[in-house]
Amino acid sequence: MCDLVVTENGSVVGTEKGRIYVKLHDEELTTFPSESLESITLMSNSTVTTYLIKQCLTKNIPILYITQNGKYLGGYRGVTTNKTSLQRAQCELFNTEFSLNFAKKIVTSKIKNQISLLYRHKSCDDVSTDIESMNNLKKRILFCDSIDAVRGYEGRAAAVYFKGLSRLSGEFAFDCRSRRPPLDPFNSMLCFGYSILYNLFYSLIETKGLNPFFGFCHADGDGHASLASDLMEEWRPLIVDSSVLSLIRKKMILKEQFTKAEDGGVYLNKDAIKTFRAYIQNKLFQKNHTVESVEEKKSYFDFISHQVSTLIRAILQKDFSLFE
Known part of the structure; x- marks a missing residue:
């Protein structure tokens, strides 16, 4: 499983052909199978594609935003992520x-x-x-x-x-x-x-x-x-x-x-x-x-x-x- 952390400003996180990718100025920084994605944490001014956001919400995969000082701001979560x-x-x-x-x-x-x-x-x-x-x-x-x-x-x-x-x-x-x-x-x-x-x-x-x-x-x-x-x-x-x-x-x-x-x-x-x-x-x-x-x-x-x-x-x- 992969907890993806993005630290480079200007990065784009998306999915294509069953794989998650992180790109910076069209250069691919990393890629891995989408089924291994457990969470996305953005510590930079980066973008997640709309399609991937929808996929994450559907699969209850959280997308979190954290400042570069480490402060947690919030994020996206699916409606069934309650862990009562x-x-x-x-x-x-x-x-x-x-x-x-x-x-x-x-x-x-x-x-x-x-x-x-x-x-x-x-x-x-x-x-x-x-x-x-x-x-x-x-x-x-x-x-x-x-x-x-x-x-x-x-x-x-x-x-x-x-x-x-x-x-x-x-x-x-x-x-x-x-x-x-x-x-x-x-x-x-x-x-x-x-x-x-x-x-x-x-x-x-x-x-x-x-x-x-x-x-x-x-x-x-x-x-x-x-x-x-x-x-x-x-x-x-x-x-x-x-x-x-x-x-x-x-x-x-x-x-x-x-x-x-x-x-x-x-x-x-x-x-x-x-x-x-x-x-x-x-x-x-x-x-x-x-x-x-x-x-x-x-x-x-x-x-x-x-x-x-x-x-x-x-x-x-x-x-x-x-x-x-």
């Missing part, structure tokens, strides 16, 4: 053993990925003690008997992680994690990147029929898609944190490209936003990753889409072991 039974099953599993196992898996995977990021860069600074401390906290999560306990260890690991991350950041070093507003350039990039990731998860979750506001780990809140926050946790270090470090080290973004606002927050300027957004999009959608028994390389977005699909199977069968 799935969302009822999703709600029934809240505050159950399923929820606890979900929280343990998400948080341990997140800490594992944070450790991997520190380890890859530890030659630049000694973060061995931080890694050891985080490994110990990760092991304790397996014995937690409540989600609050899991979140407690997550918070302690995060404090150690961001201290180590700061030491790896050179002139972008920061005192602590800050948000709403971010108080320094490094935190500014983290906040912007997490916002893109959050909105991407929001749209993908909704596309596949889950309710993005019914999470298992994060607390409910008005306007807060807690399931999107849950699922994005383990991907933060892989996609956003690693990108921020790379942009700094490659000097693709400089400290002079940030401005301080009246609220005390520090924000990227237009040029930095453009550079950062392009880098994150490439990180998400570039098919660089080899998977055993699969010839075609996969992108992080492919892995994320697959993970959401496995969560749906796990929810419907009430079997957490199906979640990958």
